[in-house]
Amino acid sequence: MASVYRYEKGTVSADEREVVAEVPVVLHVNGRELATLIASPHELRFLVAGFLRLQGLVDRVEDFNALSVCDDHGIASAQVKKELPEKLKPVLTSGCGTGISFSIPQVDSAQRAGGSGRTWAPAAVFSMMDALTRKAQGYRTHGGMHSAAVGDGNVLLYSEDLGRHNTIDRIAGEALLKGIDLSGMMLVTSGRVSTELVAKAALLGIEVVASRTSPTDTAVRMAAEAGITMIGYVRADRFDIYSHPDRLGLAGAGS
Numbered sequence: 001m002a003s004v005y006r007y008e009k010g011t012v013s014a015d016e017r018e019v020v021a022e023v024p025v026v027l028h029v030n031g032r033e034l035a036t037l038i039a040s041p042h043e044l045r046f047l048v049a050g051f052l053r054l055q056g057l058v059d060r061v062e063d064f065n066a067l068s069v070c071d072d073h074g075i076a077s078a079q080v081k082k083e084l085p086e087k088l089k090p091v092l093t094s095g096c097g098t099g100i101s102f103s104i105p106q107v108d109s110a111q112r113a114g115g116s117g118r119t120w121a122p123a124a125v126f127s128m129m130d131a132l133t134r135k136a137q138g139y140r141t142h143g144g145m146h147s148a149a150v151g152d153g154n155v156l157l158y159s160e161d162l163g164r165h166n167t168i169d170r171i172a173g174e175a176l177l178k179g180i181d182l183s184g185m186m187l188v189t190s191g192r193v194s195t196e197l198v199a200k201a202a203l204l205g206i207e208v209v210a211s212r213t214s215p216t217d218t219a220v221r222m223a224a225e226a227g228i229t230m231i232g233y234v235r236a237d238r239f240d241i242y243s244h245p246d247r248l249g250l251a252g253a254g255s
Contacts, residue, residue, distance in 0.1 A: 020145060020162050025069070028077045029057065030084055037076075040145070040161045043174075044069045047166055048076045050173025054200050057082055061177060118184060118207070119249040120229070122239075124153035125210050128188045129234045131155045136190065148189040150175075150182055150206065157182075164191035168200050175204070182206060193219045193230065202226040208247065210234050215242055 004017045023041040027034045027048060039047055048069060052058045058080055065079035128151055135158050136147040147160040148167035157180065159170035167189065175182050183205025189197070193215035199222065201209050209215075209223065210231035223230040223243045230242040241248065 046170045046173035050169035053172050132188045146191045150185045198222045
């Protein structure tokens with residue numbers, strides 16, 4: 001809790017309020033300090049596993065020889081079967097607080113979504129976004145939190161973090177550790193959709209990405225190339241479709 005003074009209509013009042021918690025997590029991989037992740041201090045093993053998965057360092061649970069997170073000291077350690085590249089060039093991503101990545105994956109033909117042949121009803125988009133809003137307790141409590149969920153109309157996995165880039169890493173990590181296949185699923189997110197989020201969704205086989213806000217222009221282009229249906233500005237009874245509208249089976253929507 002923190003002491004907060006609110007100014008409103010010419011008067012100041014004092015209050016005690018929760019604020020968003022933030023912790024640095026120093027990540028060591030195969031004995032080498034790889035990165036410091038800035039995140040919310042819950043379920044950090046999912047964040048670490050997902051980060052390593054989406055950086056291409058692990059593909060299966062069996063690729064870990066060991067994984068441990070010490071919450072009290074903000075240290076995570078992983079032993080993986082793959083050899084680390086000699087040089088890793090960090091890329092600062094557009095997530096809140098600035099995220100870190102060592103590669104923004106390029107979408108190739110093997111990562112194109114759409115293999116399921118499924119048509120999604122608009123009701124599924126609204127249902128997923130409504131469920132995301134209901135689950136976003138952190139945002140309602142003190143603000144400043146991003147949230148994301150994946151599912152098939154019903155939420156299968158949910159995450160929240162102060163960084164929107166961390167929310168999909170957390171989902172990727174939880175799915176990996178629990179043996180859940182995310183291919184053909186829908187991802188809904190509270191934040192802006194940028195290229196790194198689309199690239200990560202493509203790696204996971206996600207075929208629909210929907211946001212309460214907007215995608216960037218490069219995210220739209222990447223989604224089109226990846227075969228992902230991109231949806232923005234989801235409201236109570238409307239949304240905008242930026243790529244592959246045919247997947248929603250709507251009259252008047254081209255491919």
